[in-house]
Amino acid sequence: MITISALTKRYGDFTAVDDVSFTARPGRVTGFLGPNGAGKSTTLRILTGLAEATSGTAEVLGRRFADLPNPGREVGVLLDASAQHAGRTGRESLVLAQRTLGLPAARVGETLDRVGLTPQEARRRVGNYSLGMRQRLGVATALIGEPQVLILDEPANGLDPAGIRWMRDLLRDFADDGGTVLLSSHLLAEIETIADDIVVIGGGRVVAGGPKSELLAGVGTLVRADDVAALTTALEAAGQTTSRTDDGAVLTDADLAGAGRAAFSAGIPVTELRAADGAGLEETFLALTAPTQRDAGGAPRPPVSPHTPTTTGAVA
Numbered sequence: 001m002i003t004i005s006a007l008t009k010r011y012g013d014f015t016a017v018d019d020v021s022f023t024a025r026p027g028r029v030t031g032f033l034g035p036n037g038a039g040k041s042t043t044l045r046i047l048t049g050l051a052e053a054t055s056g057t058a059e060v061l062g063r064r065f066a067d068l069p070n071p072g073r074e075v076g077v078l079l080d081a082s083a084q085h086a087g088r089t090g091r092e093s094l095v096l097a098q099r100t101l102g103l104p105a106a107r108v109g110e111t112l113d114r115v116g117l118t119p120q121e122a123r124r125r126v127g128n129y130s131l132g133m134r135q136r137l138g139v140a141t142a143l144i145g146e147p148q149v150l151i152l153d154e155p156a157n158g159l160d161p162a163g164i165r166w167m168r169d170l171l172r173d174f175a176d177d178g179g180t181v182l183l184s185s186h187l188l189a190e191i192e193t194i195a196d197d198i199v200v201i202g203g204g205r206v207v208a209g210g211p212k213s214e215l216l217a218g219v220g221t222l223v224r225a226d227d228v229a230a231l232t233t234a235l236e237a238a239g240q241t242t243s244r245t246d247d248g249a250v251l252t253d254a255d256l257a258g259a260g261r262a263a264f265s266a267g268i269p270v271t272e273l274r275a276a277d278g279a280g281l282e283e284t285f286l287a288l289t290a291p292t293q294r295d296a297g298g299a300p301r302p303p304v305s306p307h308t309p310t311t312t313g314a315v316a
């Protein structure tokens with residue numbers, strides 16, 4: 001269990017993390033999602049004892065990280081895969097972790113297997129690793145102590161699609177065994193693939209949070225028609241809020257029946273009608289975090305179904 005309560009971090013006049021609260025629970029993979037500079041890394045650094053909070057608390061297994069009796073055995077952490085010692089081989093890096101934590105020597109080979117690094121790759125220097133291989137080694141270092149909690153900053157960075165699937169399966173198995181996983185990403189697609197619960201952060205504040213299934217269900221309906229302008233007019237005349245996807249479909253905050261009825265009443269032939277799912281979530285994510293997006297590509301569209309920012313930010 002990870003519990004963040006009213007966490008605030010100021011650097012001078014600048015507030016990097018602003019009253020952030022959420023919970024990551026055992027048995028669940030919690031995605032911490034936000035654009036560059038949103039405050040994810042700062043939150044994770046405080047959670048893992050690398051930075052001091054200005055106010056509020058961040059606890060793992062009911063304690064501040066610094067107060068954990070044996071943090072390496074309780075919490076696996078991967079904050080920066082590129083920070084690993086370039087001159088050591090992958091195996092040497094793991095052996096170091098194994099000895100530091102007082103683990104049996106056999107754990108090194110088992111863990112390398114678990115993250116899909118071959119013995120040959122493990123004999124190569126980390127400086128010659130691809131980013132994806134460093135991520136695997138970083139995950140191995142996090143896992144070797146068989147912790148109950150994993151905290152990973154952008155772990156899918158540099159992984160190819162097969163690597164992302166591997167990561168998803170590994171984290172799924174870890175959570176299914178009762179573990180708690182908190183992973184950050186600025187990429188919605190990664191979080192959407194891997195997480196059960198999602199906490200969205202923008203400008204240092206939690207702007208949405210909850211089970212992924214609820215966030216996906218709450219994003220309305222996607223409707224497509226040849227006459228997009230007429231369709232938009234019909235949906236809006238029925239009191240619906242709409243926005244346009246990049247490929248010309250219309251997103252509405254209405255449910256399937258409401259959207260279908262409005263189009264039918266206006267005599268507009270619909271070529272596609274379905275739950276908005278990822279397309280809607282993408283729009284919502286961009287809109288919720290718009291003030292902090294560096295490259296918004298023009299004014300972001302409003303969310304089709306804004307999620308009420310949670311006052312506690314708790315993942316229900």
Ligand SMILES: Nc1ncnc2c1ncn2[C@@H]1O[C@H](COP(=O)(O)OP(=O)(O)OP(=O)(O)O)[C@@H](O)[C@H]1O
Binds near residue numbers: 034186
């Ligand atoms: N030591 C520091 N001094 C001043 N400002 C800082 C410091 N560390 C972080 N910040 C600022 O705090 C904000 C949040 O940064 P943070 O690294 O937590 O964002 P992030 O969500 O992890 O972004 P990214 O996805 O780019 O890693 C940024 O505006 C950053 O410039």
